[in-house]
Amino acid sequence: MDLRQLGYLVALAEDGTFTGAAARSHVSQPSLSQQIQRLEAELGIALVDRTTRRASMTQAGTVLVEHARRAIAEIETARAELADLVGIQSGRLTIGATQTIGSVDLSGLLARFHHRYPGVELTVREGLSLELLDALSADEVDLAFVTTAGAFFTLAGIDPPPGVEMQVVAEEPLVAILPPDHPLAQRRELKVAALRDERFVGFRMGATIRRRLNQVATQAGFTPRLLFETNDVTRIRSLVAEGLGIAILPRSDAERPGPLVAIVPLNENQLVHQVSLAQRSDRHHSPAARAFLEMTLA
Numbered sequence: 001m002d003l004r005q006l007g008y009l010v011a012l013a014e015d016g017t018f019t020g021a022a023a024r025s026h027v028s029q030p031s032l033s034q035q036i037q038r039l040e041a042e043l044g045i046a047l048v049d050r051t052t053r054r055a056s057m058t059q060a061g062t063v064l065v066e067h068a069r070r071a072i073a074e075i076e077t078a079r080a081e082l083a084d085l086v087g088i089q090s091g092r093l094t095i096g097a098t099q100t101i102g103s104v105d106l107s108g109l110l111a112r113f114h115h116r117y118p119g120v121e122l123t124v125r126e127g128l129s130l131e132l133l134d135a136l137s138a139d140e141v142d143l144a145f146v147t148t149a150g151a152f153f154t155l156a157g158i159d160p161p162p163g164v165e166m167q168v169v170a171e172e173p174l175v176a177i178l179p180p181d182h183p184l185a186q187r188r189e190l191k192v193a194a195l196r197d198e199r200f201v202g203f204r205m206g207a208t209i210r211r212r213l214n215q216v217a218t219q220a221g222f223t224p225r226l227l228f229e230t231n232d233v234t235r236i237r238s239l240v241a242e243g244l245g246i247a248i249l250p251r252s253d254a255e256r257p258g259p260l261v262a263i264v265p266l267n268e269n270q271l272v273h274q275v276s277l278a279q280r281s282d283r284h285h286s287p288a289a290r291a292f293l294e295m296t297l298a
Contacts, residue, residue, distance in 0.1 A: 006068035096132035096144030102250035163282035185262035
């Protein structure tokens with residue numbers, strides 16, 4: 001008894017004719033009939049009732065078909081799992097990441113993934129959230145960490161990309177960072193309106209935090225004066241520490257080791273920084289991408 005013969009028997013039980021079962025199994029009708037006869041001879045019992053125009057299972061045939069279906073399903077599952085294992089042992093995974101992923105420990109995730117699957121080539125592509133979503137839609141990255149900040153697509157004036165699913169993986173407040181000797185540095189919290197006369201060190205146009213700052217500043221009746229623009233979080237902190245302006249950052253980025261700055265909470269419920277893991281919902285993920293998803297969302 002082998003898996004091929006069992007497959008022929010299942011096809012015959014489901015189709016009811018030798019001709020149809022042979023066509024489904026991509027073999028000739030005589031060959032399929034011969035294999036089932038050999039199976040009956042090996043087992044010493046009739047499996048098929050051939051007295052009618054349609055082939056029907058005997059009681060023994062019905063019992064064997066039930067077991068055969070389970071056996072075939074188990075083999076197919078094993079093949080799929082082994083294929084995944086081979087895929088994870090090799091291949092390539094490209095992760096997109098905005099530069100303000102806040103409390104998400106991307107380096108730690110990559111290190112854990114590499115330790116578990118050392119044969120997978122890892123690539124990280126940095127960019128603005130909108131750029132990364134475009135890259136995801138174009139299949140240039142497998143997954144992407146993007147900032148969504150609540151009404152992200154409303155702020156950007158665009159529609160959400162079709163076929164893209166996003167799951168929030170981190171959320172934290174945005175805070176003001178100031179030079180340590182700044183007159184506002186000792187405040188317990190600040191309203192955005194109190195910053196109307198300040199010079200800002202900020203992200204470039206298109207960045208989610210820049211859009212959020214412009215929105216709340218407009219609501220407070222002013223336009224932020226950007227003295228320096230950069231998407232490098234470390235450089236933003238350095239410029240603020242040197243007294244060249246103030247900035248708005250996710251709390252985790254503001255609290256990382258680095259140049260000394262004063263951190264003051266903002267009294268604005270809208271200033272929340274969300275990081276989401278974006279994936280294509282209309283694509284089959286590679287084994288490596290599925291493994292990284294599971295690790296991140298666990």
